[in-house]
Amino acid sequence: MGDHQDMLEESRQGEALALNASNGMQEGKKLYIESYGCQMNFSDSEIVASVLGNEGYTTTTNMEEADLIFLNTCSIRDKAEETVRKKLNTIKHNPKKKETVKVGVLGCMAERLKGKLLEEEKLVDLVAGPDSYRKLPELVDDVEDGQKAVNVLLSREETYDDIEPVRINSNGITAFVSIMRGCDNMCTFCVVPFTRGRERSRNAASIVEECKDLYKKGYKEVTLLGQNVDSYRWSDDPELRGRALKEAPRDEVIDFAKLLIMVAEIAPDLRVRFSTSHPKDIIDEVLFAIRDYKNICNYIHLPAQSGNTRILKKMNRTYTREWYNDKVARIKEVIPNCAISTDIITGFCSETDEEHADTVDLMKQVRYELAYMFFYSERPGTLAQKKYEDDVPEDTKKARLKEIIDIQTGINKELNEAEIGKSYEVLVEGVSKRNENDLRGRNSQNKMIIFPKENYKVGDYVMVKIEKSTSATLIGKATDLVTY
Ligand code: 5AD
Numbered sequence: 363m364g365d366h367q368d369m370l371e372e373s374r375q376g377e378a379l380a381l382n383a384s385n386g387m388q389e390g391k392k393l394y395i396e397s398y399g400c401q402m403n404f405s406d407s408e409i410v411a412s413v414l415g416n417e418g419y420t421t422t423t424n425m426e427e428a429d430l431i432f433l434n435t436c437s438i439r440d441k442a443e444e445t446v447r448k449k450l451n452t453i454k455h456n457p458k459k460k461e462t463v464k465v466g467v468l469g470c471m472a473e474r475l476k477g478k479l480l481e482e483e484k485l486v487d488l489v490a491g492p493d494s495y496r497k498l499p500e501l502v503d504d505v506e507d508g509q510k511a512v513n514v515l516l517s518r519e520e521t522y523d524d525i526e527p528v529r530i531n532s533n534g535i536t537a538f539v540s541i542m543r544g545c546d547n548m549c550t551f552c553v554v555p556f557t558r559g560r561e562r563s564r565n566a567a568s569i570v571e572e573c574k575d576l577y578k579k580g581y582k583e584v585t586l587l588g589q590n591v592d593s594y595r596w597s598d599d600p601e602l603r604g605r606a607l608k609e610a611p612r613d614e615v616i617d618f619a620k621l622l623i624m625v626a627e628i629a630p631d632l633r634v635r636f637s638t639s640h641p642k643d644i645i646d647e648v649l650f651a652i653r654d655y656k657n658i659c660n661y662i663h664l665p666a667q668s669g670n671t672r673i674l675k676k677m678n679r680t681y682t683r684e685w686y687n688d689k690v691a692r693i694k695e696v697i698p699n700c701a702i703s704t705d706i707i708t709g710f711c712s713e714t715d716e717e718h719a720d721t722v723d724l725m726k727q728v729r730y731e732l733a734y735m736f737f738y739s740e741r742p743g744t745l746a747q748k749k750y751e752d753d754v755p756e757d758t759k760k761a762r763l764k765e766i767i768d769i770q771t772g773i774n775k776e777l778n779e780a781e782i783g784k785s786y787e788v789l790v791e792g793v794s795k796r797n798e799n800d801l802r803g804r805n806s807q808n809k810m811i812i813f814p815k816e817n818y819k820v821g822d823y824v825m826v827k828i829e830k831s832t833s834a835t836l837i838g839k840a841t842d843l844v845t846y
């Protein structure tokens with residue numbers, strides 16, 4: 363994520379990644395797993411690979427040799443589900459697949475559609491919701507016995523905290539670490555609270571252990587993941603956990619600011635990122651942690667969704683435009699170099715041209731480093747679907763989307779031009795996709811930077827002086843190796 367094309371509508375759901383975690387075993391059964399949607403799904407697929415790895419499954423990137431094909435799905439917009447349906451049909455009609463292959467749907471679409479996925483079309487053998495992955499061995503057994511298998515129970519506790527993910531398609535340098543699951547926010551447009559269930563935080567010690575282990579294995583960056591990371595709360599005291607952990611005073615719990623610091627203190631050359639922040643929950647202590655720890659990256663994903671207060675209220679975002687603006691100002695005050703990105707929805711129920719203009723205005727005012735932009739897609743079962751009419755014509759939604767994409771592209775171009783001449787510390791993540799003599803990495807602000815390889819290598823921290831830019835990338839030249 364983070365490339366320029368990510369800004370296009372539906373970018374988050376088209377992504378499919380074939381996972382390859384072959385551990386060298388030649389024998390045994392093969393799992394092919396493809397992930398759609400948010401990073402959380404990609405991270406969950408690593409849990410799934412781990413659970414089935416214990417049963418002797420190795421993963422493969424070749425669907426045709428698979429005994430088990432899993433699609434880890436997304437329901438956030440209608441088109442995301444459409445993509446999965448098409449894929450299921452392609453799988454069904456692929457003559458080269460194994461005759462005995464079984465097909466499973468995991469993730470949000472499994473949770474939303476439940477058994478219907480088995481009944482509707484004969485495309486699927488197994489349906490497993492996001493909280494049922496520990497049960498996959500039994501579900502797979504049932505399927506192998508010729509039965510259909512469904513488990514869509516949501517849990518209030520499951521965080522898979524003791525399962526060591528099998529890193530798949532990893533660059534060996536950056537990894538995602540899930541710190542919480544579910545969401546209690548109930549934004550009216552959003553299906554996530556229904557598909558991923560109630561918010562719950564993962565044991566802090568197990569998070570720190572996982573990050574330490576990654577560092578020992580040579581990883582240099584962890585991204586702490588959750589639908590709403592700033593409401594992370596943990597206590598080792600089971601009684602406190604059982605009671606209202608959310609209401610407990612900060613000094614009695616490990617909150618997100620404390621967790622960030624615990625992870626940042628593992629090593630100065632282990633970068634820490636996090637996503638996603640709800641503007642209402644990000645507090646000064648988190649900003650102070652970013653300011654005080656150089657390895658906590660200066661980048662906050664702070665979805666606005668809209669720039670108009672009436673629409674924000676209708677979305678149940680619980681802040682006004684002014685309140686959001688004040689939050690942005692506070693971030694810039696505490697961390698002057700902080701990059702901020704956003705998610706925006708155009709054409710939410712009853713949005714007028716004037717209200718859309720407020721969103722345009724907000725974007726021009728904040729000048730986000732990155733924006734993920736979508737037109738509103740009504741989702742069955744959400745509060746908006748029940749309470750409001752989806753009355754903005756599709757053409758209008760799309761025209762508004764195009765308008766903001768164009769504006770954001772212009773802003774990116776200007777912001778990138780202003781970077782020329784500056785120097786940044788870049789963590790090298792890999793070789794450039796376009797030119798094998800170039801390396802690619804990010805600065806603290808999450809900006810992709812390309813520079814000639816010389817003698818630098820993947821995993822190095824390198825000072826790079828920016829010489830050229832496009833609206834998507836910065837191009838520079840290395841000046842120094844940074845040592846820790
Ligand atoms: N329609 C369009 N976009 C949506 N998002 C969530 N639900 C919808 C929907 N029904 C967007 C929001 C969210 C991002 C992950 O997806 O902007 O922040």
Ligand code: SF4
Pocket residue numbers: 545546547548549552553554555589590640
């Ligand atoms: Fe959906 Fe809102 Fe929760 Fe994000 S914070 S997952 S948009 S309900």
